[in-house]
Amino acid sequence: MSRHRVVTAPELAPPVGFAHAVVAVPGSAVYLGGQTAQDASGAIVGTTMAEQFDVAAGNVVAALAAAGGEPGDLVSVQIFVTDVAAYKAALDELGPLWRKHFGRHYPAVALFGVVELFDREAMIELVGVAVV
Numbered sequence: 001m002s003r004h005r006v007v008t009a010p011e012l013a014p015p016v017g018f019a020h021a022v023v024a025v026p027g028s029a030v031y032l033g034g035q036t037a038q039d040a041s042g043a044i045v046g047t048t049m050a051e052q053f054d055v056a057a058g059n060v061v062a063a064l065a066a067a068g069g070e071p072g073d074l075v076s077v078q079i080f081v082t083d084v085a086a087y088k089a090a091l092d093e094l095g096p097l098w099r100k101h102f103g104r105h106y107p108a109v110a111l112f113g114v115v116e117l118f119d120r121e122a123m124i125e126l127v128g129v130a131v132v
Contacts, residue, residue: 003025004022004024005025007020008020018109018110019108022076024131026131027073027131030068030132032127032130034126035059035060035126036052036056036117037054037056037123037124039055049086049089049093049124050094052122053126056124057098057100057102067130067132071105072105073131074129074130075108076108077107077109077127078112079111079126080114080126081123081124082117082122084113
C-alpha cells in the first residue's frame with residue numbers, strides 16, 4: 001500500500017478513514033495543487049458531493065502520477081467543502097470512491113468547511129502532499 005509509516009496515537013479516538021500521523025520515508029516532496037471536479041475543458045462536472053469527489057479524486061491521482069507518484073505516496077490530504085453536512089450525508093458513497101482512487105491507503109486527512117471555492121459550482125476541493 002504505502003512505504004510510509006502510519007502512526008496511531010493510543011490516547012486518541014481510533015482513526016476511521018484517516019491517520020493520526022504519517023512518518024514519510026525519505027524522498028521528494030510533491031505538493032499537489034487543489035483539485036476540484038474540473039473536466040479537461042475546465043468545466044465543473046457533477047451535481048452531487050459524491051460525483052464531484054469522484055472527479056476531484058481522479059484529478060489528484062492524475063496530477064500525482066504526472067509528478068511520478070501513486071496514491072500510496074500521499075502523506076496528507078486536505079478536503080475543502082462548501083457544505084459539511086452534505087459531505088457527512090454522502091459518507092456511504094464517498095468511502096467506495098476513496099478506495100476506487102486511493103485504495104485502502106488513509107493518509108493524514110483534514111476536512112474544512114468553506115464559504116465557497118474558486119469555481120462557484122465546485123462543492124469540493126482536494127489538496128494533497130506526497131513523498132515520492
